[in-house]
Amino acid sequence: MAKNFLLIKVLLLIKLLNAHFTDDWTFAKITVLTSEINYSETNKLYQNVRTKNQFECFKLCFKSNECEFLEYNENNCSFYDSLAKNNKTLNGNFWYKVAYNCFGEKIDAKNKILNSFNPTVINLNFQNICYIKPFILRNFTFLIYLLIRNNILSFLQANTFIGMDNLACLDLSNNKIDTIKSGAFNGLSKLIFLGLQSNRLKYLSTKSLSGLTLLRSLDLSNNMIEYLEKNTFDDLISLRYLTLSSNRFNYLDAEIFLKIPELIHLNLGVNNLKSMDLKFLKKLDDLYLNNNQLTNFTTNLTSIKYLYLNGNPLGYLNYSFFESNGMIPSLNFLNIHNCQLESIDKNAFIKYKNLANLIIGKNNFKTLDYKIFDEMNTTLRSVSVDRNASYITNITLLYPWIRFNLMA
Template sequence: MSYRADEWKFTKIYADSKILDLSNNKIDNIENGAFYGLSKLIYLSLRNNKLKNIEAETFFGLESIKEIQLSENQIRKIDPMAFNYLTKIEFLALNKNYIVNISELTFKNLTFLRELQLNYNHIESLVNNIFNDLSCLETLFLFSNGINYLDAEIFMNIKDLISLNLGNNSLKTIDLRYLRKLEILYLDFNQFSTFKTNLSGKINNSNKTLFCHLSTIKRLYLDGNPLVHLNSSFFESNGIVPSLVCLSICYCQLESIDNDAFKQYKNLELLLMERNRLLFLNNTIIAGLSALRYVRMDQKAISGSMSDLKFLYPM
């Protein structure tokens, strides 16, 4: 049995209510204007229902809303105007739905939005200006979709982004030249085989290359990509290297790592690289990394001298 949101008789809810949780029900439809009169509401959860569509005036009247949870529904269609008047919203969760296409107008006017969750949908591409109004966005989740390409311009107006999760997609190349404040980057389980950073953003002949300004990156996750070899210039661009604190390259296809591959990463604290094809590692790979406190790797097939690896924690 399914329910309609207008059956909840929102008129009986106090007009000064600030929190409304309708999660874990069987609501499959919300009438336009169903929340009208709840102008002081700041939190609304409709998580884990059976919603399929979000209409133009579904949230009309929610003048003070700061957070809306729409995850774990069956949403396929969102009217381009559905969120446009939610000008104070800071958090919007649309993860775990069936979204394929998103209009360039969907996030218009959401200038205070700080976190957007679009993970676990069926998105394959995004129009370049979709995030143009999200000038305060700090966290963006896009993992577990079917994205195979993103133009650099899509990130042009979200320059304050701190955390970006693009894991578990089909990306072979990425250009993040505009994200000069990015600290956390998930690119795990994509199709990258080679990584070359490029501050000017010029594309070379390879179609499997990472192009981005990585000097601010502190946590980088590349697990599950078909990597083969790491050397000292793996992430270098014009002499600039990232300020890595954590590097995760597990479940790749790494066969070799140069002895000096990590020498420039003086801030590195966590190095995770188990489940690869490494046959030989020398203890010099972590020489000079005084900040390093935790290393994880497989030791079974490694035949190099590892006597000085004080931080080794085998799987």
């Protein structure tokens, strides 16, 4: 009887230690044969706690976005976000998060789905793919386009795309990706476009995008990201186009953009931003800040040509609204549609010497000063206003060279 009870306890403990806490992840012990880890030069410990057992240690690691690896030894539980390959990490006490299971198509050694494609383009869209085994694509050295959108991937492991030395375009949009492991994009030194929009990302580690030094366009829109580390984009020194719209940002530190000064297009629309500091983006042409919580806009930018502030609670627009930021000489397009504006000062646009297109519809003002466009007789060509506004007739007669687009 005692032996049976002991056996039951052992079986329960084994079940606990092998339990997974999401549909996709469990832990595996690190050995000399482990190939799914992106090793670093040193072990980086960030937390050490005492736990009752190994199971509790695993649970704590799963709750942390930063925990990539753990060490458990006699109730001592240590979390690491990077490991070096040495005698210590191979001593049998170290574990790492690993894919557990998924229900769908798996790209692994047994899968024949890759056999029918040409050498430069692989289209895996709408294939119900849930898993890509690391190193499995290493022989596709001449591949340029890899399309894996509209599948059910939930994670990307280290070395998933290793060996694809000439890949230029990687589209992973419309999946269920919530985890990008450090080193997931190892080997993609020539990647130019990366599409990660419409996934379930809440967090990016500082090494999620490491090594993508030639990347020019990154789309992270329509995720659930609330926060970015200051050095998230540090390796993306060639980046020109960045889309972060439709996330959950309340704040973005200015230093996030420090290492991507060549950026010319930035979309931060549909977030919860109340202020912005973009002082490091001296070459920015297009800036989308629509549908945030901005009540004013000030920044040291002189290059912006297209500015979208529509859908923000601005309230009032006067001469000094943009004056301090030095960007007026270059502005060509301004959208302040639906900004709860009560009035626009007659001198608000006096220094907009290059403004050609203005959208001011769906605001709360009843009238516009008839001199509002006097200083813009050589540049302003198009103004979008409310169709039923009482001031329309007088304004259109005064400025016959401007095309007034009437909005419903």
